[in-house]
Every structure is written in C-alpha cells, then in structure tokens.
Amino acid sequence: MNTPDAASRIATPRISPAIASAVAALGPGPLREEALRTHIFPLFSRILKRPGIYLANHSLGRPLDQMSSDVQAALDAWYRDMDNAWGPWLDELHSFRNNIACLLGVSRADAVVPKTSAGQGLRAVLNALPSPAPRILTTRGEFDSIDFILKTYHHRRRADVTWIEPHTTPDQPPRFRTDDLIAALAREHFDLLVVSPVFYATGQVLDDLPRVISAAHAKNTLVLLDCYHAAGVIPLALESLNADFAIGGSYKYTRGGPGACWLMIHPRHLTPERDDNNHEPPFRTLDTGWFAKRDTFKFERPEKPLLAHGGDAWMEATPAILPLYQAKSGLELTLALGVERLRAYSLEQLTFLEATLRQHNIPTRRGGASPEHSGAYLLISHRDTTAFCDRLKARSVIADARLGNARFAPDILTTRDELTAAAAVIAESFASGATA
Ligand SMILES: Cc1ncc(COP(=O)(O)O)c(C=O)c1O
Structure with a gap:
C-alpha cells in the first residue's frame, strides 16, 4: 500500500484545531462540569437538542456536530475531485x-x-x-x-x-x-x-x-x-x-x-x-x-x-x-481530553449516581470488586430488566440491559442535575418490579 514514510508513522495524536482549542480552553487538571458546559458542550449542539437523559453512552456514543461535516467533506472531495479524492x-x-x-x-x-x-x-x-x-x-x-x-x-x-x-x-x-x-x-x-x-x-x-x-x-x-x-x-x-x-x-x-x-x-x-x-x-x-x-x-x-x-x-x-x-x-476529542481525565471524571459521576440512588434505596452494583476494577457504567439488578428499561424509556431515561443487569453510563455531556433527575425516575420505575 502507498503510505507516508516511516518518520511520519511514529504515532503522536493528530487533532484538528477546533477540537484542540476547545479542549485547551478547559485548562489543565481534572475535568469540571462548568468548564465542560462552556467549552465542550457547544461542540455537541445537535445531539444536546434531543430531549431526555441519555445514559447509554456505553452502547452508542453521542457524536460531535463536526462528525457530519467531516463525512460531508469526504463526500465533497468525491463529487469535486473524483479519482483525486483518494489523496x-x-x-x-x-x-x-x-x-x-x-x-x-x-x-x-x-x-x-x-x-x-x-x-x-x-x-x-x-x-x-x-x-x-x-x-x-x-x-x-x-x-x-x-x-x-x-x-x-x-x-x-x-x-x-x-x-x-x-x-x-x-x-x-x-x-x-x-x-x-x-x-x-x-x-x-x-x-x-x-x-x-x-x-x-x-x-x-x-x-x-x-x-x-x-x-x-x-x-x-x-x-x-x-x-x-x-x-x-x-x-x-x-x-x-x-x-x-x-x-x-x-x-x-x-x-x-x-x-x-x-x-x-x-x-x-x-x-x-x-x-x-x-x-x-x-x-x-x-x-x-x-x-x-x-x-x-x-x-x-x-x-x-x-x-x-x-x-x-x-x-x-x-x-x-x-x-x-x-x-x-x-x-x-478523546485523545485531546486524555483518557486519564475522562476516567477520573467518569468515576466521579458514577460515585455521585450511586450515592443519589442509595438515597432512594436503590441498590447498585459494579462489575468489579471496586470502582477502579469496574468500567464506565453502573449496574442495577432487576427481575425483568427489559420491562424496567422500557419504563425508564417511557420517561425519557435511556439505559439498556444485559444478562439481568440494567446498565447506566453517564459521559462528559451528562450533568449532575440530569443524574439527580434520572435517579428519581429510576427509583420510581424500579419500584414497579422487584429485584432479582
Ligand atoms: C466487548 C465487545 N466486543 C465487540 C463488540 C462488537 O463486535 P462487532 O464489531 O464484531 O459487532 C461489542 C459491541 O457491543 C462489544 O461490547
């Protein structure tokens, strides 16, 4: 295959200016909701118009606005340049x-x-x-x-x-x-x-x-x-x-x-x-x-x-x-934010959701023996996870279930207010079915 020369193959992140400057505006250190709202949420204006609380980020991630213009640019090159689009x-x-x-x-x-x-x-x-x-x-x-x-x-x-x-x-x-x-x-x-x-x-x-x-x-x-x-x-x-x-x-x-x-x-x-x-x-x-x-x-x-x-x-x-x-x-965006910072933020969000659910007497589980031994979502065990997730969906809280556990994954676009509101809906929807 015709590829760039060896020197240009040493992997260092390639990040486009719009994303690099939005992330730079967050400053160094841990991610914070206020700064994310100001600098990162605007990159997601289309998806953030959707109503509801999306907690299935572990299933299908939410795209940036830039995604559709990137795809459009690939198509434009084809219309415009035909064979030369291969470059x-x-x-x-x-x-x-x-x-x-x-x-x-x-x-x-x-x-x-x-x-x-x-x-x-x-x-x-x-x-x-x-x-x-x-x-x-x-x-x-x-x-x-x-x-x-x-x-x-x-x-x-x-x-x-x-x-x-x-x-x-x-x-x-x-x-x-x-x-x-x-x-x-x-x-x-x-x-x-x-x-x-x-x-x-x-x-x-x-x-x-x-x-x-x-x-x-x-x-x-x-x-x-x-x-x-x-x-x-x-x-x-x-x-x-x-x-x-x-x-x-x-x-x-x-x-x-x-x-x-x-x-x-x-x-x-x-x-x-x-x-x-x-x-x-x-x-x-x-x-x-x-x-x-x-x-x-x-x-x-x-x-x-x-x-x-x-x-x-x-x-x-x-x-x-x-x-x-x-x-x-x-x-x-993932590379610019850094997986370490994303992980730390995700753990904070999961701990908050867990504590809020505990106030509603909803037991949660983690996949591993501790938060650090668990991935990006929280589990709630339920006898009928399909019905549980359907009830949540009817109230605009989107989660999913695998093998008897409903899965809840906030991401950087999920606010604490949303987690608080979701916990109340989860508690009410959970009550209509008993635990497994
Ligand atoms: C652990 C894991 N592997 C693989 C996949 C997807 O596999 P494939 O791309 O072959 O459909 C998923 C999708 O949910 C997954 O969770």
Missing part, C-alpha cells in the same frame, strides 16, 4: 490508524489495521494462526459477536475452543477470576487466548492483566484482547503490556458510529517498516487483498504474493472510507 481519503486512513495507535499506547501507526467490525479483526487473527484447528482459550464473558465467531469455528472444527466460566454469587454480578485463566493456561497448551480487559455485560475490569499475559507467553500462547469496553475508558499501554493482538471499535466511547473498527498487531510481530532484506512477516493472514500488496498501485502480479512491509501486510481489500471520517472527531 485525502488515504491521508484520513493514516490519521485513523495513527490516532487509534495513540489511544492504545502503541508506537507505530501501521500496527493498527482498520476493520469494519471487531469480529473481522478476530477472524483475521484466527486465519493467521499456523494450525488448521488452533486451540483457543476464552471466557463465557466475551461479547456475542466474538462468542458467535468462536463457536462457529469450533463447530466447523476450524478451532478447538475452551471456555472459562464466571464465578457467581447471589449479590454480585458474575465475575471472572484471573487465577482461573492462569490455571487453564498452565494446564494445557493453547495457541491463542481471547479475553476482554473490560467485560461487556458487567463492566468488570479483569484483574492483573500483565500476569495473565506473562502466563500465556510462558506457554507460547498468543493473546488477543477485545478492548471494545476498555479503549477510551481506561488508559491503555498495549505495547508495553505486550498484548499480541487487540480488537475494538469506535461506536461507543469514542463516538465514531458503526463501521470504524480496528485490529492491533503488536509491533514485535511486524517486519520493519522498510525491510530491504525482504523478511517474511511472522504471521500471514488469509484475510487479505490488494491493499496488503507490497505496492498496491503498481499493479504487479508475481505468482507468490508479495506482502507490504510492517502492519500494511495486514490490510485487506479496498478499505471503507466513510467510517474513518465518521470516527475522526470523537477520536480526536
């Missing part, structure tokens, strides 16, 4: 890879490959493993898309999958134990471990991930992390963590809508970006296409496929362009 489109592809690398704490932009779903990223890795039926270790807590793909490979005998069960107690959400994963890794050999650092249904943050990764590597097991509920929520340093692969996407916490997803391959698994000795890459996936060729636009067709250097060898066929523009503004 700005491919620049945007590079910016997306670069900014996701920054979000994940990875030094090389080419270590990130765009995908249209997280599941597509998983399949690219499964289809790169040398064994025709690799042994996979995973948990019962992986999201449906990932679980379904693994079950499909398992039932078609294209993989041999072992699932770790959660521990359940009556008054806590089901939790996965690091020691169970480590014991399974020690017991038998697996080719790949697939696990979420933050579990989708409960928000549990998996304890002691470095220990899990070391235990896997000690037995030559590769590790793929599903970071959909972690990226943009908790600070990540995947390169130093030594995760082999990671998948995720933009439609939740980075406000990028569906279709802008990614696969990260640890830089140590990539050939040098300029490889004069033409080393073979350590992994070659079957999920390939002409954007993975050594020089996409030279149109050469040697009998043995000649792969691009570095992470470009993991590209596929013609990439989807509009999702990159859709994802641009939300990703830039």
Whole structure:
C-alpha cells in the first residue's frame, strides 16, 4: 500500500484545531462540569437538542456536530475531485490508524489495521494462526459477536475452543477470576487466548492483566484482547503490556458510529517498516487483498504474493472510507481530553449516581470488586430488566440491559442535575418490579 514514510508513522495524536482549542480552553487538571458546559458542550449542539437523559453512552456514543461535516467533506472531495479524492481519503486512513495507535499506547501507526467490525479483526487473527484447528482459550464473558465467531469455528472444527466460566454469587454480578485463566493456561497448551480487559455485560475490569499475559507467553500462547469496553475508558499501554493482538471499535466511547473498527498487531510481530532484506512477516493472514500488496498501485502480479512491509501486510481489500471520517472527531476529542481525565471524571459521576440512588434505596452494583476494577457504567439488578428499561424509556431515561443487569453510563455531556433527575425516575420505575 502507498503510505507516508516511516518518520511520519511514529504515532503522536493528530487533532484538528477546533477540537484542540476547545479542549485547551478547559485548562489543565481534572475535568469540571462548568468548564465542560462552556467549552465542550457547544461542540455537541445537535445531539444536546434531543430531549431526555441519555445514559447509554456505553452502547452508542453521542457524536460531535463536526462528525457530519467531516463525512460531508469526504463526500465533497468525491463529487469535486473524483479519482483525486483518494489523496485525502488515504491521508484520513493514516490519521485513523495513527490516532487509534495513540489511544492504545502503541508506537507505530501501521500496527493498527482498520476493520469494519471487531469480529473481522478476530477472524483475521484466527486465519493467521499456523494450525488448521488452533486451540483457543476464552471466557463465557466475551461479547456475542466474538462468542458467535468462536463457536462457529469450533463447530466447523476450524478451532478447538475452551471456555472459562464466571464465578457467581447471589449479590454480585458474575465475575471472572484471573487465577482461573492462569490455571487453564498452565494446564494445557493453547495457541491463542481471547479475553476482554473490560467485560461487556458487567463492566468488570479483569484483574492483573500483565500476569495473565506473562502466563500465556510462558506457554507460547498468543493473546488477543477485545478492548471494545476498555479503549477510551481506561488508559491503555498495549505495547508495553505486550498484548499480541487487540480488537475494538469506535461506536461507543469514542463516538465514531458503526463501521470504524480496528485490529492491533503488536509491533514485535511486524517486519520493519522498510525491510530491504525482504523478511517474511511472522504471521500471514488469509484475510487479505490488494491493499496488503507490497505496492498496491503498481499493479504487479508475481505468482507468490508479495506482502507490504510492517502492519500494511495486514490490510485487506479496498478499505471503507466513510467510517474513518465518521470516527475522526470523537477520536480526536478523546485523545485531546486524555483518557486519564475522562476516567477520573467518569468515576466521579458514577460515585455521585450511586450515592443519589442509595438515597432512594436503590441498590447498585459494579462489575468489579471496586470502582477502579469496574468500567464506565453502573449496574442495577432487576427481575425483568427489559420491562424496567422500557419504563425508564417511557420517561425519557435511556439505559439498556444485559444478562439481568440494567446498565447506566453517564459521559462528559451528562450533568449532575440530569443524574439527580434520572435517579428519581429510576427509583420510581424500579419500584414497579422487584429485584432479582
Ligand atoms: C466487548 C465487545 N466486543 C465487540 C463488540 C462488537 O463486535 P462487532 O464489531 O464484531 O459487532 C461489542 C459491541 O457491543 C462489544 O461490547
């Protein structure tokens, strides 16, 4: 693929001036509601016109106004420039890879490959493993898309999958134990471990991930992390963590809508970006296409496929362009605000909501043993979560539910007044059904 030279591939955030100056106006230090209202809320004027209290930010994130003008700019380039639109489109592809690398704490932009779903990223890795039926270790807590793909490979005998069960107690959400994963890794050999650092249904943050990764590597097991509920929520340093692969996407916490997803391959698994000795890459996936060729636009067709250097060898066929523009503004805002500050603010909001609900005698739960071991939302257990969420929706409080728990995620656009009002509605709606 034709990409910028190596020097420009060292990942440092690329942030457009409007977002950079709005965030700079907040000043340094912790995020505060007053300053967010003054400087950041105006970037969201369209979505903030919607009535109601939106607490499903963990499901579909709210877009900036800029999102639609970015997509429009991509389309305008097409109308105006036809073939020449590929210039700005491919620049945007590079910016997306670069900014996701920054979000994940990875030094090389080419270590990130765009995908249209997280599941597509998983399949690219499964289809790169040398064994025709690799042994996979995973948990019962992986999201449906990932679980379904693994079950499909398992039932078609294209993989041999072992699932770790959660521990359940009556008054806590089901939790996965690091020691169970480590014991399974020690017991038998697996080719790949697939696990979420933050579990989708409960928000549990998996304890002691470095220990899990070391235990896997000690037995030559590769590790793929599903970071959909972690990226943009908790600070990540995947390169130093030594995760082999990671998948995720933009439609939740980075406000990028569906279709802008990614696969990260640890830089140590990539050939040098300029490889004069033409080393073979350590992994070659079957999920390939002409954007993975050594020089996409030279149109050469040697009998043995000649792969691009570095992470470009993991590209596929013609990439989807509009999702990159859709994802641009939300990703830039996340990077400009900084995941550390977003996390601290989210924890404050969750603590406030929890305390307010307690005043209404509504018991809440966290996915992990403490707020720090839990993701970006609060849980309320209910016998009939669907009816509970429907009652909330009828009163314009938007939440959702998974596996017996309703999930409530404020974000930087949620005010304390909204949390106070939502708590009262939650209490009234909760009362019409009993706890599980
Ligand atoms: C943990 C996790 N992984 C993956 C996905 C989405 O997977 P896909 O992009 O394959 O549909 C989600 C969506 O909710 C998720 O929560």
